[in-house]
Amino acid sequence: MTKRKIVLAFSGGLDTSYLLVSFREQGWDVVTANIDTGGLHSGEGEAVRARAEELGAVEHHVVDARAELYERVITYAIKANYLRNGAYPSCVGAERLIQAEKVVEVALEVGADAIAHGSTGAGADHVRYDAVIRALAPQLEIVTPVRDERRTREEETDFLRERGYQVSEKIKKYSINEGLIGTSIGGEETYGSWEYLPEEAWTYTKSIDAAPEKGVELLLSFSKGEVVSATTAAGDPISGTGDGAPNYAILRALNVLGGEHGIGRGIHMGSTMVGNLARVGFEAPGMLILIAAHRELEKLVLSNRQQATKATLGNTYGDLLHEAVYFDPIMDDFRAFLDSSQSRVTGTVRVLLHKGNIVPLGSKSPFSLLDAATRSGVVYGHGSSLWTGEQARAFAHMYATPGTIAREAAR
Numbered sequence: 001m002t003k004r005k006i007v008l009a010f011s012g013g014l015d016t017s018y019l020l021v022s023f024r025e026q027g028w029d030v031v032t033a034n035i036d037t038g039g040l041h042s043g044e045g046e047a048v049r050a051r052a053e054e055l056g057a058v059e060h061h062v063v064d065a066r067a068e069l070y071e072r073v074i075t076y077a078i079k080a081n082y083l084r085n086g087a088y089p090s091c092v093g094a095e096r097l098i099q100a101e102k103v104v105e106v107a108l109e110v111g112a113d114a115i116a117h118g119s120t121g122a123g124a125d126h127v128r129y130d131a132v133i134r135a136l137a138p139q140l141e142i143v144t145p146v147r148d149e150r151r152t153r154e155e156e157t158d159f160l161r162e163r164g165y166q167v168s169e170k171i172k173k174y175s176i177n178e179g180l181i182g183t184s185i186g187g188e189e190t191y192g193s194w195e196y197l198p199e200e201a202w203t204y205t206k207s208i209d210a211a212p213e214k215g216v217e218l219l220l221s222f223s224k225g226e227v228v229s230a231t232t233a234a235g236d237p238i239s240g241t242g243d244g245a246p247n248y249a250i251l252r253a254l255n256v257l258g259g260e261h262g263i264g265r266g267i268h269m270g271s272t273m274v275g276n277l278a279r280v281g282f283e284a285p286g287m288l289i290l291i292a293a294h295r296e297l298e299k300l301v302l303s304n305r306q307q308a309t310k311a312t313l314g315n316t317y318g319d320l321l322h323e324a325v326y327f328d329p330i331m332d333d334f335r336a337f338l339d340s341s342q343s344r345v346t347g348t349v350r351v352l353l354h355k356g357n358i359v360p361l362g363s364k365s366p367f368s369l370l371d372a373a374t375r376s377g378v379v380y381g382h383g384s385s386l387w388t389g390e391q392a393r394a395f396a397h398m399y400a401t402p403g404t405i406a407r408e409a410a411r
Contacts, residue, residue: 038180082318182284215354225342258285
């Protein structure tokens with residue numbers, strides 16, 4: 001009798017290592033799919049492959065989804081200036097759409113009977129995976145023992161070690177997910193609301209104390225809301241970018257450079273889509289730098305009403321993306337609005353990275369509203385040739401009228 005085949009979204013971490021061995025012992029042929037959305041560094045892909053083979057996978061697939069993630073997800077997050085609750089760039093959550101889609105593609109390619117992922121039922125990732133799988137391959141069974149059995153990390157560790165497989169102490173202690181957008185870190189300290197993650201938990205960002213005393217100034221250039229170059233103040237491309245680099249190269253390079261200067265660490269606490277309050281550590285220097293620069297440029301070229309409307313709709317779009325509302329047609333409407341809003345978001349921003357701070361120093365654009373006002377004779381703090389002093393007095397008098405009436409009504 002032919003064994004049933006299951007495709008496992010495999011990172012090589014504790015949960016998915018446990019699942020691979022458990023499925024194999026249950027009689028499944030296990031095909032592992034490692035979807036690279038920016039979490040694999042030099043040599044790590046082979047290490048994940050070796051781990052899958054060691055644990056008994058019959059096939060291992062690696063899918064490079066970085067360019068697609070950047071184009072379909074990250075560019076719109078930057079256009080929206082999206083930060084969850086004003087602070088968190090949805091580090092790995094927004095990547096699950098692409099990861100789950102690629103796992104489904106592997107499952108259909110190999111003729112699988114089922115798909116498995118290692119998400120627990122306590123957070124939102126299990127909803128994200130299920131939403132994509134059910135939409136794209138409703139005929140496939142979704143198997144999720146980590147969610148269903150609610151095993152602890154200690155129990156999974158014992159399970160693997162009893163069978164002779166090694167488990168590193170860091171994997172045992174912390175759940176770490178890295179991608180282009182950033183890295184999320186969960187552990188004992190994040191289960192409550194008081195403790196901060198210790199130095200050993202952070203993966204690549206320096207503490208503010210360890211960051212260089214001298215900061216670095218960058219020039220970030222945008223075309224219609226998309227970053228197109230990142231150079232030093234002298235005009236030299238920062239390491240890893242320039243001609244021939246992939247579309248995500250600037251973000252990847254800013255993650256490294258920002259991390260060196262203590263940028264991007266934080267702990268986010270907020271409500272999940274399943275209703276509970278959750279807390280997670282994150283490292284996301286590149287996204288925080290790009291969003292800060294992009295927002296600064298928008299201040300120069302967008303009207304007040306554009307900025308206010310964009311802030312509301314952009315935040316709603318980001319929240320829906322974070323909460324796995326991937327396939328509702330409203331998402332296409334949001335993206336159309338965001339694209340339209342960026343027609344004049346072209347120019348360059350000067351940014352200083354120093355000891356954990358992102359400091360916009362200046363911006364310029366051919367669509368600068370400040371330059372247009374100056375050409376029209378309006379200079380802030382110095383007056384205007386467009387109106388007389390008497391007209392200014394009359395405007396101030398009329399502007400004060402609603403407040404005057406309200407005060408009179410309250411007497």
